[in-house]
Amino acid sequence: MKTIEGRQWASREDLVAHSGYSRDTLWKLWNDRRANGHPEAHDIDGVMHWDVEVWDDWFKEHCERPRDLSGVDRSGDPDEPLPPAGQARVLGVDLARITQYRKTPPPEWPDPVHTEQLTTRTREYRTRAQLWAWVDNPVSGFGTKGGRPTGPGAKTGEARTAARLRLAAEALAAMPDRKPGEVAAALAEQHGQSVDTWKRVITQARKQAQQ
Structure with missing residues (x-):
């Protein structure tokens, strides 16, 4: 991190170490900044940096957003690999949502435990345990209505x-x-x-x- 006039400024790599989340997750949060209110970056020596205090305040509010997880099905074998239709049923969403996640995965979307090559596409399998852990992770944003934090x-x-x-x-x-x-x-x-x-x-x- 860089300290300028008493303020700490973090690059994305610094934020990875600071937050414990992956570079991919932090990039997705930044990419969705118009919806989630992510702080703007400042150019320091040609590299994007964020004010650590400002980022921490935002991240805390982001993770504390009210979420509705009542539609998530918590029953069944946690280790059973599920195809997209089964994943949709566990999350209580349309199958189209899972298809969209494959194209543009949200933060912390788990990697498949198994893939099946079909004639025209690849079918990805995830376990209930993976899906439950994902929805319970506040960074995922699942269960929020989108936009800036409410409540x-x-x-x-x-x-x-x-x-x-x-x-x-x-x-x-x-x-x-x-x-x-x-x-x-x-x-x-x-x-x-x-x-x-x-x-x-x-x-x-x-x-x-x-x-």
């Missing part, structure tokens, strides 16, 4: 962001002759969080004021 956790995050923006706007108005860094330092001393966090909030507040 109390997300509302708390949104309220916190709105409150910080309001405080930043009030501080800028009260200290028009002070530099943004000085205003950020004052906010950090009064309300907590790092100076760099408040610098980002101030930048966002100024953009909103100009719109």
Whole structure:
């Protein structure tokens, strides 16, 4: 990781080590950023990096999204290899969903335990245990309605962001002759969080004021 002005910045490889998830999973989360709200990247020496504190806050909310797993069938032999139709029944989804997963697998979608070569396609088998472990993994996103997190956790995050923006706007108005860094330092001393966090909030507040 790189430390710049007291902030830690992580490349994707750094996030792999930091989170414990694979590069493929993190890439899929990034690729779906319009729907899941993944933080934007910053170019450092030609390599994408993410603010670790910001990424951690997002990832926590992402994993705490309310999910409905009531349609998942938890019965049967955990080790039985199931064809796509059986996988769909366990997950409580249409067979088309499993077909789509084969083309564009979601994060942490398990590898097949067995494949069968048919005339026109390859049939993949997965066990119930694999499917249950996958739906129980919050990174999979299964059971959510998509989009940004909803529910109390997300509302708390949104309220916190709105409150910080309001405080930043009030501080800028009260200290028009002070530099943004000085205003950020004052906010950090009064309300907590790092100076760099408040610098980002101030930048966002100024953009909103100009719109």
